[in-house]
Amino acid sequence: MTAIRAAQAADIPAIRSMQERSMRVLGGKHYAPDNIAAFVEQFGTMDFAVVGEGHFLVATDQHGHLLGSGGWSRLAPGYQRGSGAASPPRDIATVRGVFVDPAAARNGIGAAIMRHAEADAAKHGISMLRLTATLSGVALYQALGYRETARRAIELGENLSFGCVDMEKPLEKRAASQPGGELLISQS
Template identity: 55%
Template sequence: MSTETTAFHHVIRLAHPADIPAIRAMQERSIWEIGGAFYKSNEIANLLALCGTMDDAVVGEGHYLVAEDRHGAILGSGGWSRSRPGYADATAADDAAPGVAIVRSVFVDPAATRCGIASAIMSRTERDALEHGVDTLQLTATLSGVALYEALGYRTEAAMELTFADQSRFKCVRMQKSLAKTQNRSAA
């Protein structure tokens, strides 16, 4: 399931539990540097302290990907899950309905932005979800990710805030895409 992409010389492959420390470090760099243009430092610090960047269990589900360079450095991550994300407790979000899955923890290393890594991960994520009977993907986008998801055909469902136990808030956007419509267009 690995794919070589020549634009930035990276390989996309399934994530393994041993990758989690490197994935998490890349994700934290990403939210601080890329997210820093959209969020205050205390908002990012609260997100990381109270929620983190990903649930480790998503790696074990077998639908979480990483992009790595030829030296094995993690450049990006993302995937999908039918499991409710840990941050969902901080929103009014419901569990996913049958045929619906949730895009989880898409991040790109700040040094590798604008190289097509997030788009490549999302393309693989969508194909894999379709192959496993998912016809709709939902996600909760950080403000820094909304433009990417809009460009990939996701539509805004609602502006929302993650509200944590200490009453701090983190603005985000709930988005959705019908994969069945995408598949029908490419078959025509």
């Protein structure tokens, strides 16, 4: 069994390690190592302030080992700051930091995290989730009903860039309440 729960500040070192490993291994099928290294150096895998917002999740196995992460935030991602884009309305949020440990990939963990994050966002009045998908994540988001809005590259300097796909999905409104406790999923 896999448990999905709210991330805590104490989880941040393990989250960072897992995300960087995931980016290098799973992203390595789509990006050159230099591009991944430059992206991680400039932007990291996520802004860990989102953990404090209370909508960032981790998936763990029965022994407490971190298998995945992800959630939503009203904060703009680091790679979008300074772009001149206006702040989105309060009912639009950004999916952030969705990663799965390479050893646990293709077991439904990313999809389960996303379903839980979507339900939580809808309960908090979010009507639209937007995200910037890595090329390795596009298929997951398409399978979950996200539609592509743009393809672009984040310029990293030194003739390096990081291809990505902007996507979005409208959410159905739900009653305003917190999801309770841990969500258990079974792995196939």
